[in-house]
Structure formats: C-alpha cells, structure tokens
Amino acid sequence: MIKKKLNINGVTTVVVADPEAMLADVLRGQLHLTGTKVGCGKAQCGACSVILNGKVIMSCAYKMKRIPDESIITTIEGIGTPTNLHALQLAWVKYGAAQCGFCSPGFIVSAKGLLDQNPNPTREEVRDWFQKHRNVCRCTGYKPIVDAVMAAAKLMRGEITVEDLSFRMPADGKILGTDYPRPSAVGKVTGTIEYGSDFGLRMPPGTLQLKLVQAQVSHARILSIDTSEAEKMPGVYKVVTHKDIKGKNRINGLNFPNNKGDSYDRPILCDEKVFQFGDAIAIVCADTEANAQAAVEKVKVELEILPPYMSAPAAMEPDAIEIHPGTPNVYYKQLIEKGEDTAPLMEKADVVVSMEDLYVGRQPHLPVEPDVAAAYYDENGNLQILSKSIGLDLHALMIGEGLGLEPGKNLFLSQFPGVGGTFGYKFSPTIEALVGAAAMATGKPCFLNFNYYQQITYTGKRSPFFIDLKYGATKDGKIIAMESNWAVDHGPYSEFGDLLTLRGAQFIGAGYGIPNIRGVGYTVCTNHCWGSAFRAYGSPQSFFASETLMDVLAEKLGMDPLELRYINAYRPGDTNPSGHEPEVYSITELIDAIRPKYQAALEKAKKLSTPEKKRGVGVSVGVYGCGLDGVDGAEVWVELLADGRVQISTNWQDHGQGADMGLLATSHEALRPMGIKPEQIKLVMNDMNLAPAGGPAGGSRSQLVIGNAAINGCEQLLNALKKADGTYMTYDEAVANGIPLKYIGQWSTAADNCTACDEKGQGKPFATYMYGVFLAEVEVDTKTGKTQVVGMTLAADVGEVVNQTVLDGQIYGGLAQGIGLALSEDFEDLKKHTSMAACGIPYVKDIPDNMEIIYVNKSRKIGPHGASGVGELPLTSPHAAICNAIYNACGVRITQLPALPEKILAGLRGKEIPVVKRPIKNPAF
Numbered sequence: 034m035i036k037k038k039l040n041i042n043g044v045t046t047v048v049v050a051d052p053e054a055m056l057a058d059v060l061r062g063q064l065h066l067t068g069t070k071v072g073c074g075k076a077q078c079g080a081c082s083v084i085l086n087g088k089v090i091m092s093c094a095y096k097m098k099r100i101p102d103e104s105i106i107t108t109i110e111g112i113g114t115p116t117n118l119h120a121l122q123l124a125w126v127k128y129g130a131a132q133c134g135f136c137s138p139g140f141i142v143s144a145k146g147l148l149d150q151n152p153n154p155t156r157e158e159v160r161d162w163f164q165k166h167r168n169v170c171r172c173t174g175y176k177p178i179v180d181a182v183m184a185a186a187k188l189m190r191g192e193i194t195v196e197d198l199s200f201r202m203p204a205d206g207k208i209l210g211t212d213y214p215r216p217s218a219v220g221k222v223t224g225t226i227e228y229g230s231d232f233g234l235r236m237p238p239g240t241l242q243l244k245l246v247q248a249q250v251s252h253a254r255i256l257s258i259d260t261s262e263a264e265k266m267p268g269v270y271k272v273v274t275h276k277d278i279k280g281k282n283r284i285n286g287l288n289f290p291n292n293k294g295d296s297y298d299r300p301i302l303c304d305e306k307v308f309q310f311g312d313a314i315a316i317v318c319a320d321t322e323a324n325a326q327a328a329v330e331k332v333k334v335e336l337e338i339l340p341p342y343m344s345a346p347a348a349m350e351p352d353a354i355e356i357h358p359g360t361p362n363v364y365y366k367q368l369i370e371k372g373e374d375t376a377p378l379m380e381k382a383d384v385v386v387s388m389e390d391l392y393v394g395r396q397p398h399l400p401v402e403p404d405v406a407a408a409y410y411d412e413n414g415n416l417q418i419l420s421k422s423i424g425l426d427l428h429a430l431m432i433g434e435g436l437g438l439e440p441g442k443n444l445f446l447s448q449f450p451g452v453g454g455t456f457g458y459k460f461s462p463t464i465e466a467l468v469g470a471a472a473m474a475t476g477k478p479c480f481l482n483f484n485y486y487q488q489i490t491y492t493g494k495r496s497p498f499f500i501d502l503k504y505g506a507t508k509d510g511k512i513i514a515m516e517s518n519w520a521v522d523h524g525p526y527s528e529f530g531d532l533l534t535l536r537g538a539q540f541i542g543a544g545y546g547i548p549n550i551r552g553v554g555y556t557v558c559t560n561h562c563w564g565s566a567f568r569a570y571g572s573p574q575s576f577f578a579s580e581t582l583m584d585v586l587a588e589k590l591g592m593d594p595l596e597l598r599y600i601n602a603y604r605p606g607d608t609n610p611s612g613h614e615p616e617v618y619s620i621t622e623l624i625d626a627i628r629p630k631y632q633a634a635l636e637k638a639k640k641l642s643t644p645e646k647k648r649g650v651g652v653s654v655g656v657y658g659c660g661l662d663g664v665d666g667a668e669v670w671v672e673l674l675a676d677g678r679v680q681i682s683t684n685w686q687d688h689g690q691g692a693d694m695g696l697l698a699t700s701h702e703a704l705r706p707m708g709i710k711p712e713q714i715k716l717v718m719n720d721m722n723l724a725p726a727g728g729p730a731g732g733s734r735s736q737l738v739i740g741n742a743a744i745n746g747c748e749q750l751l752n753a754l755k756k757a758d759g760t761y762m763t764y765d766e767a768v769a770n771g772i773p774l775k776y777i778g779q780w781s782t783a784a785d786n787c788t789a790c791d792e793k794g795q796g797k798p799f800a801t802y803m804y805g806v807f808l809a810e811v812e813v814d815t816k817t818g819k820t821q822v823v824g825m826t827l828a829a830d831v832g833e834v835v836n837q838t839v840l841d842g843q844i845y846g847g848l849a850q851g852i853g854l855a856l857s858e859d860f861e862d863l864k865k866h867t868s869m870a871a872c873g874i875p876y877v878k879d880i881p882d883n884m885e886i887i888y889v890n891k892s893r894k895i896g897p898h899g900a901s902g903v904g905e906l907p908l909t910s911p912h913a914a915i916c917n918a919i920y921n922a923c924g925v926r927i928t929q930l931p932a933l934p935e936k937i938l939a940g941l942r943g944k945e946i947p948v949v950k951r952p953i954k955n956p957a958f
C-alpha cells in the first residue's frame with residue numbers, strides 16, 4: 034500500500050491505496066467521488082477524465098503509484114454543483130449535450146482542461162482537443178457538445194450572460210416545442226445522478242459481487258461443470274449453475290406462432306450446450322470482485338466442441354447440424370405479397386436492375402456505459418432487480434418463468450436512475466436473469482457490472498441481412514415491381530428473430546409507392562452473436578439494399594438519383610410495402626426541401642475534387658414505423674396530489690433519449706388549461722413497484738403511444754376537475770366534492786385500426802411513421818481508401834415538436850451512428866473486435882461538424898399534440914447515402930458494410946472487392 038497526500042477538488046485528502054490500483058477506482062470506490070465514470074476501462078473513451086496537476090488524464094488507466102504526492106486533482110464534483118453550475122454545465126444543459134449523460138462528466142472535465150489553457154478556442158480546436166483526449170459520446174453526434182463548449186467559453190469571457198444560457202418561459206407558459214431543459218440534465222452534468230455502477234458501490238454490506246464463467250468457444254456440448262475447487266476459494270459464497278435455478282432456466286422469446294424456433298431456446302445459465310462465445314455457464318458470488326474473478330478461473334467445464342456456424346451461409350449448408358436439436362437452422366419464413374404477381378411485370382418492364390448479397394453486418398451498440406444490474410429481496414420477500422432494461426414489464430414476463438417467479442407478484446424490475454445508453458440492446462433482457470438467479474440461490478443482495486469486453490461479447494448485436502433485390506421500372510423511372518429475397522443471421526436465439534425478419538417485408542423499398550411486390554425472408558440460427566434490437570431495427574439492412582439499388586437504377590436510366598426518388602416517392606393513392614396508406618405524404622416535400630442543398634453540394638464536390646481526394650454526394654430515403662407492430666398500448670396514471678401537484682406515473686424507460694422530457698412536456702401541455710407549471714408535475718417513472726406499463730422504449734413508439742395515454746389520463750383529470758365557470762377545482766375542493774383524484778390513462782394503436790401484418794406481410798402495423806431524406810457529402814482519399822464524411826443533412830418529418838433540443842439531439846446522434854455503420858463499426862471477428870475502439874466507434878473527428886437538419890414536420894392527427902416519433906429515423910438509411918456518395922466520388926460500389934478503406938482501395942485499383950455470398954437462396958422450409 035502507498036499513502037498519498039492529495040488535493041482533490043480543493044480539499045486536502047490523505048489516501049492509502051494499492052500502488053497498482055487505478056485512480057478511477059480509488060476516486061470512486063474509496064473516496065466515493067462517483068461522478069467520474071468508467072466506460073471502456075481501457076483509455077479509449079475519456080469517461081473517466083480528471084485533471085491531474087493541470088493535465089487532463091484518463092483515470093481508468095492511471096495507476097496510483099504514478100501520482101506524485103501533493104498532486105492537485107479536479108473531478109466533476111470540483112467543477113460545479115447542482116445549485117452552483119459551472120458555465121460548462123449550464124451550457125451542457127442548454128444545448129442538450131447530456132443525453133444519457135454517462136460521458137458528460139468526462140467531457141466537462143476535459144473541456145475545463147481546454148478552457149483553462151485556451152479561453153477562446155475555435156470549433157476545430159475544441160474538436161481537436163476531444164479527439165486528442167479520446168472523449169467518446171455515443172448519443173449526441175458531438176455537435177451539441179461543441180456548441181456547449183463554445184457557449185460556455187463565451188459566458189466565461191463575459192460575452193453572454195447566464196440568462197442567455199437559461200430557459201426563458203414563454204408568456205403563454207407553454208413548454209411543448211421549446212428547448213425546456215430535460216429534468217435529469219442537472220444530475221447528469223454534475224455527476225450526481227446514480228448509474229448502475231454507482232448504485233453498486235452503495236449497496237449494503239454483505240452484498241455479493243458476481244463474476245461470470247463464460248464460454249470461450251462458439252458451439253459445444255457441455256459434458257460437466259465442476260465448481261468444487263472454485264467454491265473453496267477465498268471469499269466465495271457460492272457458485273451458481275443451472276442446477277440452482279428454480280424455474281425453466283430459459284428466457285421466453287415470445288416467438289410468433291408460425292416460428293419453428295422454440296421460444297425457450299435461450300438458457301439463463303447454459304445446461305446442455307454452449308450456443309455462442311460468451312454464453313454464461315456459471316456465476317461466482319463472492320465478497321469482492323477480485324475474489325469472484327479469481328474463482329472464475331477455477332470452475333472446470335468439460336466440453337465436446339461442435340462445429341461453429343458463424344454466419345447464415347454456414348448454418349444454411351445442407352450438412353450443417355441443427356444448433357438447437359429438433360429445430361431447423363432456418364426457422365422462420367416471412368413472405369411479402371403486394372399487388373400483382375411480379376414475374377410477368379419484370380418481363381414487361383422497360384428497365385430491370387438487380388443486385389445480390391447486399392449485406393449490413395453485426396453493428397455493435399457500443400454504449401459508453403457497460404451493462405450492469407443488481408438484485409435483492411425486499412421486505413415482502415419479493416425479488417427486486419435493477420438494471421438498464423428499457424422494457425421493465427416485458428422483461429419481467431420474459432425472465433419470470435425461467436426463474437420460477439411471477440411478474441408483478443414476486444418479481445419486480447426497475448431502472449437505475451441513470452442509464453448510460455442502450456440503442457436497443459436492452460430491448461432484450463441481458464443480465465437481469467443472472468443477478469436474479471444469483472440472489473435467489475444465495476438469498477443475498479447481488480451486484481454484477483460487466484467490463485467492456487463482456488459488454489461486447491455477451492450482449493446482442495444488430496443482425497446481418499443478406500438481401501437480393503430486383504426492380505422493374507418504366508423508362509420514365511417509375512418502379513412497377515420489386516422482388517426481394519433476404520436471409521437474417523439472428524445468432525443462436527430466436528427471440529424477436531421473426532419480428533426482425535418481418536421488418537424486411539415492411540421496409541425494403543419503403544418510401545416509394547411500389548404497387549407490386551413479391552419477396553421472401555428467412556431467419557437463420559447461427560453461432561455468432563445473438564441478434565438483439567438495434568436502433569432502427571431491421572431498416573438499416575432493408576434500406577441499404579433498396580437505396581443502393583435505387584442509385585443503380587438511376588444510373589441505368591441516366592437520371593439524377595434524387596429525381597428518381599422524387600418520381601417514386603409516396604403520393605396520395607400510393608400504399609407502403611405493408612399495403613396501407615401512409616398517414617401523411619411528406620417525402621416529395623422533403624425532397625423539395627433538400628434539393629437546393631443537394632445541387633449546391635454536387636457543385637461543391639466537383640469544385641473541390643482532386644485526384645488524391647475525391648469528393649462525392651449521395652442521397653437516400655428513410656422511413657420507420659412508430660410502434661411494436663399491430664395493436665400496441667400503454668397505461669399512464671394521473672393523480673392530483675394534496676400539495677396541488679399532479680403526479681404522472683408510467684414506465685417510459687429512458688435510455689438517454691429523453692423520456693422524462695417527453696412525458697413532462699406532453700403532460701404539461703395537456704394539463705395547461707388548469708394553469709399548472711412544469712415544476713408542479715411530479716414524474717414517477719421506470720419502476721414496476723410504482724408505475725404501470727408504458728411498454729418497452731423501442732420502435733420509437735413511446736412518444737406516440739405513451740404520449741397519447743398520458744394525454745388521455747390528463748384529460749380525464751381535467752374533465753373531472755372542471756367547474757361550470759371553466760376554472761378547475763383545487764385538491765381540497767375535489768376531496769370535498771368526492772371527486773376521484775387518480776385516473777388511468779390508456780391508449781392503443783387500435784384507436785387507429787392498426788393490425789399486425791398477415792402471412793403475406795400485409796396489414797396496418799403502425800399508426801404513424803417518421804420520414805426522412807438523407808444527404809451525405811464525402812471525401813475519399815484515393816491513396817489510402819479512407820472515406821471522410823464532410824457533411825450530413827437530414828430533411829425530416831417527425832410530426833409536431835415535443836422538445837426541440839431533444840429532437841435535434843436524437844437526429845445528430847443517430848446520424849453519427851449511421852456514419853459508424855457505414856464506415857467502421859463491426860463485430861464480426863471475435864479476436865479483433867474486442868474493444869470500443871477496435872469495434873470502430875466514431876471519435877469526434879470521424880463525425881462532421883457540418884450536420885444540418887431541415888424539418889418539414891407535418892402534424893399527425895393521431896399523434897399526441899400532433900407528434901410522431903423520432904428516435905430511429907436518423908439511423909434508417911444514412912449509411913446508404915454515404916455509400917452512394919462514395920460511388921459518386923470514386924466509382925467504387927460498396928455492397929457489403931462497413932466500407933473499410935481496404936475495400937475501397939481494392940475497388941479503386943480495379944480489383945474485386947471480396948464479398949460474403951449466401952449459398953442457398955430459397956432453402957426448404
């Protein structure tokens with residue numbers, strides 16, 4: 034041990050620590066300064082940034098022995114407090130620079146280091162600084178962060194005032210559509226909101242720390258599991274295996290009835306087989322993390338290795354064995370049949386274009402916060418699980434049987450107050466059942482925090498699609514028929530694989546009034562990583578095919594790609610691929626809105642192109658539905674409190690997207706007739722013990738579905754309290770008149786006659802959609818093959834604005850993820866894609882500062898205050914626009930993502946770009 038005298042945030046502190054311990058762990062674990070976060074744990078993300086003797090350092094990788102005595106350290110706690118915000122924190126709130134907020138303390142500390150040295154930086158200097166200090170944000174697309182630093186610097190230089198960075202309430206008291214700051218913002222920018230790892234440090238004495246024994250192979254039969262040696266290790270309380278699990282030991286995947294996959298194919302702890310690398314086989318429960326980890330090495334697992342099928346082509350080979358014995362590897366088939374048979378139409382078409390094996394791969398979610406969960410028995414003997422779940426009630430249903438518990442009776446889930454981004458991976462339960470099983474087997478509170486490698490290898494990923502696509506068109510460019518064939522590699526677990534495959538039917542070719550469609554999609558079981566939801570779920574794969582082929586068709590017809598899209602865009606009378614009329618027709622207007630910028634971009638690209646750095650411009654259309662599919666509902670409780678406040682309760686789970694802001698603004702607007710102020714609304718969210726089900730925060734559904742249920746509840750309260758003179762009763766008056774104080778708001782898409790799609794992919798799955806047209810400007814370095822996106826624009830229709838800052842932030846962040854998807858992100862190679870950086874996360878300089886949003890928002894009749902959703906729109910097809918821009922720049926057509934430099938270089942040198950081919954196009958089913 035070493036003793037250090039340090040000055041931390043102005044306070045002299047003497048600390049005794051292990052010389053090998055990392056500063057971040059000492060700050061957090063010993064000194065309880067939990068504002069400093071640990072994300073990657075490997076000096077790649079800057080979440081742990083602190084200022085040490087005037088220099089910004091990454092404390093997760095800085096050993097105590099390197100720290101000189103008498104050092105001066107500043108952490109987020111030393112920068113400002115909730116009642117005394119620093120200029121940077123104020124600006125962070127104003128510009129929505131904290132979405133999930135997990136990166137915010139590190140960024141703010143880093144920015145403080147910059148402004149201490151350079152009080153008047155340019156935007157590029159701010160970006161250079163964050164690039165150098167490796168500060169990663171997965172939510173915001175970086176632009177709002179740079180905006181915030183610039184504004185804070187202005188405030189610090191005295192060029193603007195605090196009022197300029199504070200919310201100004203409009204005269205009518207309406208916050209809907211404004212930049213009202215989200216309620217959780219102050220907690221996020223001060224590092225005071227509690228994320229899972231912070232909660233873990235504050236659990237009661239005797240809490241068991243969990244570590245997993247995980248499979249190091251992708252496919253095997255388990256012959257034996259021997260925990261005897263591990264159980265004798267110091268500090269070990271118990272090693273939990275499948276034998277200790279009281280229920281079915283399976284997650285319920287809630288499969289469609291016509292899915293040949295078994296809804297119960299995902300074990301909580303592996304019993305008979307290992308299905309993928311990283312599968313959990315046993316849980317070591319010990320007094321400390323270190324003791325638990327040491328014992329992990331002592332658990333002996335005897336395996337019979339089986340052939341791993343690491344892609345759909347491999348698992349579809351005729352000699353491949355069944356990964357789940359008794360279930361074929363191709364386990365679900367989805368048709369799309371709209372309009373007339375397409376074969377004769379293709380014969381008649383003036384032009385036919387087709388492409389094969391268009392492929393979008395295993396995009397990893399890469400939230401800065403790794404997965405984390407805690408479990409304990411409450412005073413009533415009920416199991417309580419806290420996690421990053423974005424579907425509390427859904428997940429209780431999915432894990433209940435497996436654990437042998439009943440959701441809402443003796444099993445309750447809630448979210449940690451802070452959730453550091455999920456982007457959809459938490460639409461599936463991940464470690465909830467593991468902490469639950471450990472707490473049940475030991476009777477003790479349990480805590481499990483993944484390291485970043487586990488985050489990458491254990492949690493689900495975007496599922497690859499292989500798509501073949503054909504358009505038949507008239508010589509004027511009108512598409513008269515489309516034929517599609519797609520295979521989805523969903524990894525080993527069938528949960529939601531059917532739903533995802535259906536998304537291919539719904540979104541390949543969406544945006545265009547294609548009257549006749551024939552196609553078929555297959556879901557394939559493989560031993561690569563299990564497929565989980567990822568923002569825009571199924572649409573990035575679908576649009577990559579249909580928007581790439583659109584450009585090929587434009588070239589064949591000699592037409593401008595944007596104008597070809599204009600000709601085909603939905604117009605009144607057209608229906609979407611599911612066969613129903615869009616709720617609004619905005620794509621032609623979106624194209625009109627983006628056209629001037631597109632034309633200017635083309636000219637600019639021509640002017641700036643050189644043989645070494647070729648510039649290009651590409652476009653794409655993106656559409657996504659708001660909802661789960663078919664009938665989708667939510668419940669919200671609205672209650673008048675004795676102090677005159679109104680309590681709004683529901684589970685609108687927050688990933689970081691702004692659920693608190695959405696619920697507050699939506700409810701406030703509904704209650705505004707009674708003259709209520711936003712601060713008089715009390716939100717009770719994301720705890721099954723306290724609030725009803727709003728449904729999972731997936732499918733960009735919450736604003737629409739929960740928003741409408743909130744309005745319904747608020748209207749019931751208003752109607753009950755309304756007096757003859759048009760004013761509203763107070764609490765005392767309501768009680769005196771015997772008026773009920775609590776109302777159950779409900780809404781479902783049945784109100785708009787939504788129906789699930791039938792076996793031919795036809796129906797009305799969504800009440801509203803989001804529409805966009807993307808414009809990408811790129812520069813390709815012809816020596817290295819590297820692409821830089823130099824400009825990104827989205828013309829968007831998301832309905833009426835609920836909160837402008839949230840909305841802009843959603844779009845910038847989604848566009849940045851699209852750039853990552855296009856150019857760098859992947860989780861294919863288990864040996865290579867092992868860290869945040871290796872998986873290709875975009876840093877600030879990978880994302881252009883030049884991002885623009887052009888809103889063409891049309892009010893939705895069925896939407897809450899006219900709103901539709903937004904979360905997933907920006908990730909529907911930006912990557913397609915980028916690849917179209919690459920082709921425009923240098924003539925290299927990328928058909929399989931990511932568009933790595935080596936692929937582009939091969940194309941530039943006239944070599945064949947290697948592609949993965951799917952062997953069986955129409956497997957027996």
Ligand code: MCN
Pocket residue numbers: 132133172454455456457567568569688689690691692693694695696729730731732733734735736737831832833834835836837839840843846900901902903904905
């Ligand atoms: N909103 C608005 N105006 C509109 C529509 C929506 O201001 N016209 C606001 C809403 O109030 C809400 C946000 O935008 O705060 C997103 O609303 P919505 O599109 O309804 O989406 P959900 O609340 O259901 O959130 C889920 C969606 C999905 S599916 C993923 S995945 C996702 C996402 O949002 N993951 C995210 N955005 C994310 N943002 C962050 N920072 N982190 C994630 O993990």
Ligand code: FES
Pocket residue numbers: 070071072073074075076077078079080081082091092093094
């Ligand atoms: Fe320290 Fe990522 S750099 S947690």
Ligand code: FES
Pocket residue numbers: 130131132133134135136137169170171172173401453454689
């Ligand atoms: Fe930056 Fe979420 S706000 S990672």
